[in-house]
Amino acid sequence: MRIHWWQPLINIMEIDINQKEISIGDKYQIFIDGSQTYSATRQLFQLLPEINLFSFESERPRMKINKLFSWPNAKYNITRWDNNILEFRTKSFWKYQYQCQCGTDFYEIYGHLGRKFSIFKNDIQIAWWDKKAVSWFAGDNYKIIAENNCDKDLVISFCIIIDNFYNDNHDGNMVNFDFGNLGFNLKKFDHDWQPKS
Numbered sequence: 001m002r003i004h005w006w007q008p009l010i011n012i013m014e015i016d017i018n019q020k021e022i023s024i025g026d027k028y029q030i031f032i033d034g035s036q037t038y039s040a041t042r043q044l045f046q047l048l049p050e051i052n053l054f055s056f057e058s059e060r061p062r063m064k065i066n067k068l069f070s071w072p073n074a075k076y077n078i079t080r081w082d083n084n085i086l087e088f089r090t091k092s093f094w095k096y097q098y099q100c101q102c103g104t105d106f107y108e109i110y111g112h113l114g115r116k117f118s119i120f121k122n123d124i125q126i127a128w129w130d131k132k133a134v135s136w137f138a139g140d141n142y143k144i145i146a147e148n149n150c151d152k153d154l155v156i157s158f159c160i161i162i163d164n165f166y167n168d169n170h171d172g173n174m175v176n177f178d179f180g181n182l183g184f185n186l187k188k189f190d191h192d193w194q195p196k197s
Helices: 154-165
Strands: 014-018 026-032 035-042 050-055 064-069 075-080 087-094 099-102 105-111 117-121 122-131 132-134 141-147 175-177
Touching: 014 154, 026 087, 026 154, 035 154, 050 154, 064 154, 075 154, 087 154, 099 154, 117 154, 122 154, 141 154
Parallel strands: none
Antiparallel strands: 014 026, 014 141, 026 035, 035 050, 050 064, 064 075, 075 087, 087 099, 099 105, 105 117, 117 122, 122 141, 132 175
């Protein structure tokens, strides 16, 4: 059964990530169900990007995202608020497949044709996102649809990592176009996905 946007979606959370590339570093404004709940900032003067994710409740980062050198693959470490370090790694560069182990939970992130990505936790889909095709003033915009009980910090971090990995340099253009993945993908996007009750 396909979800229609006018139907009540009590098990679904909507996350909007609005990124802005400015001269003093990338900044992200993050809204959950219409309320700004998080922000993220890329640290200045770093050879490899470090991005900190904050909730409005604390000045201490919820997540610290560090890019490691591993061309051409994505290799990032995520340091959680409790100092546990998670490894986000490429499983297949050509098929847009990524993975991250978090305790006993195993996450896989799949890119699809176009600009969509899906997140699976222990082989069960928990979220997906889409990126706007056109961005203004070097800022990308993402809309995530996720289960209400998912790990919001982690889902947001995955999206920011993919944004950083694929779109780290817009060269200051006023308008940018993203046609997304036009090639291989391991898993087809599930248009009928809906969260478990």
